[in-house]
Amino acid sequence: MFKTIAIVVGLLLVVGGVWYLTQSGGPPVDVVVAAHRPIEEYIDEQGKTRLPRTYVISMPFDARIGEISLEEGDHVAQGQQVARIVQEDVEAEFAEAKAAVERLAASIRETGDKSVEETTRQQAEYFVQSMVNTVEAAKTQMTASRSRYEYASTFLGRVQRLIEKGAKTEDDLDRANLQKVESETEYQTDVLTYQAILSIDAATRLLPSMVGQYIDRKDLSVAVLQQQKAEAEARLRTAQLRLERSTMTSPVDGVILAKDLTSEQQVAGGTKLLEIGQLDQLEVEAEVLSQDATHIKAGDRAEIYGPSLGKKAGEGIAMKVERVYPAGFTKVSSLGVEQQRVLVILRFDSGITVEALEQQGLGVDYRVQTRIYTDEKPQALVIPRSAIFRNVSGSWQAFVAKAGRLERRDLQLGLMNDLEVEVLEGIEPGEHVLISPEASLTVGAAITPVQVGAPEEGA
Known part of the structure; x- marks a missing residue:
């Protein structure tokens, strides 16, 4: 009797499991709804601030330089004395x-x-x-x-x-x-x-x-x-x-960036004494991969952000591409990979430089994160970047949940960034696209779509 009851219970469990799988449609998977919304294509790289030109004050000839009282960070006006050779020496030479x-x-x-x-x-x-x-x-x-x-x-x-x-x-x-x-x-x-x-x-x-x-x-x-x-x-x-040259003056209104000598001493001609820069001319340089640099042109919108600025991506300080260098250079990455890179110069939008200097405390050779926008569309069919993958032939594909079953779609893509991608062909608006699909999934398998996030307007 007990054995018969156990067999009946087991059969009920098997039937119940088959019924659950049939009714639920299979294991749950995260999906998003393909929807129309704005998309921007951009390139993210580390960069650093710099000045397009600095002014070096150096010894005009062998002589004894007097004490330099200026310090790094001091502001100087154009024509202001910044260093001076001991006058008794040059005056005696002139008199003789x-x-x-x-x-x-x-x-x-x-x-x-x-x-x-x-x-x-x-x-x-x-x-x-x-x-x-x-x-x-x-x-x-x-x-x-x-x-x-x-x-x-x-x-x-x-x-x-x-x-x-x-x-x-x-x-x-x-x-x-x-x-x-x-x-x-x-x-x-x-x-x-x-x-x-x-x-x-x-x-x-x-x-x-x-x-x-x-x-x-x-x-x-x-x-x-x-x-x-x-x-x-x-x-x-x-x-x-x-x-006349024994008194050295600042050629511009600027700031002392570096000071190499302090006390009075005999110095050889050509020795660097001070370096002066105009911080209102501050710009940012970024070393971009050569394959990405081909998509960048002067005037492109850009921004800088990062923890040092307290700004997140998309909310950074606005900038523009000033120029793209015509020649590239080879650089070895931190992983030991040899890369061909191109220098790209970013300029602050008019009036923002002073704000960046005063509020963000930017200086020369500060490390920042740069984002250069190469293209954008106000309305495009967009899915997450994590939803796409390549097949063995290298074509882009994605899984779509259709009537509780998996479908693999061949895609033609448009704009792309680190988070999102534009779909030109292969997916229709409103379809559910799998996020980060597992390699074990197969076409036609039963699934239970679990939508992540709400569909945006224009879906």
Whole structure:
């Protein structure tokens, strides 16, 4: 009897289970209703803030820099002094160069003054002319002396002949001899004088040439001094330039981003002292996969969000794509995968930069999350991204619950993002689509659809 009861109870349980499965339609599955609603296609990547240009204040030359009192974060105005070389050093260098130029200028004036030399040359020319006259006078004197000497010799011969005839006395002969000797001596003296004057005349004729040569040498000295003065003036210009550059000012209204030196010290030329940036020019750069970058163009809508900003995706700070770099670069991901990426620059919408700086506390090189919207539709047939999968041939498919049974649909997709996807063909509005279907499901299997969420307007 007990055994019969147990068999009857077992049969009842089996029949009841078969009835339950038949009536309930199979195991429950989560489904959503395919509905028309807006969809946006976007690309999410990490990014960081940056400035398109920073201004580096560096040492213009080797010198001793004074103490820099500015600190990172300090605001500076255009033209404001931000650093200064010790002035005593550059001022002393400038004064030395200036004194050298003035000294050479004085030497040029002194050497170039030829008034004394010109007077001397004029006097030499007068002296040469005077010597010409003196030579002529000495020659005339010598000619006259020679004539007197010749006359005295002739007269002596006459006296000697007349003495033989008794017409002249011995006294007349002695006077004639004396006259001859005196005239001969005078003639010889005049000859020597004439020769001496000729020598003096020859030497005198060299005086104007000598003075001219001296003037020419002074001209050469002036040329050398002028060259030295030009070199000194070049050094003076350098010293003047160094003096002007010794005070370094900010080229823009901005903020001190970095400060490399503090105390007074000797620094080599070219050493970086400060870096200044304009935070109102802040922008964001994102490294996007090259296959995604082909869908991005300048002017596309974008946003930045993340925990650092206290903003969620879709509610971030509005931005726009400024430009997409034409060249990509290779980067190894954290998983060791080599990827080809492209740099994309985002700009804040007008007027938002100041708000982002003041309210969100953004600075340079801050990490943010970026979202770039590449396309959107105000109305599209949308299902969850988790509902689609690929078959062995790579085509997109999805499961649809139809009259308590599973159907597999081939899909043609449109816009797609991380959460949703647009269906162009394969699913009709209002149909129930499985969410995250299990691999064990088979076409035609009985299921019990469990709707997740309420259908939206336009379904």
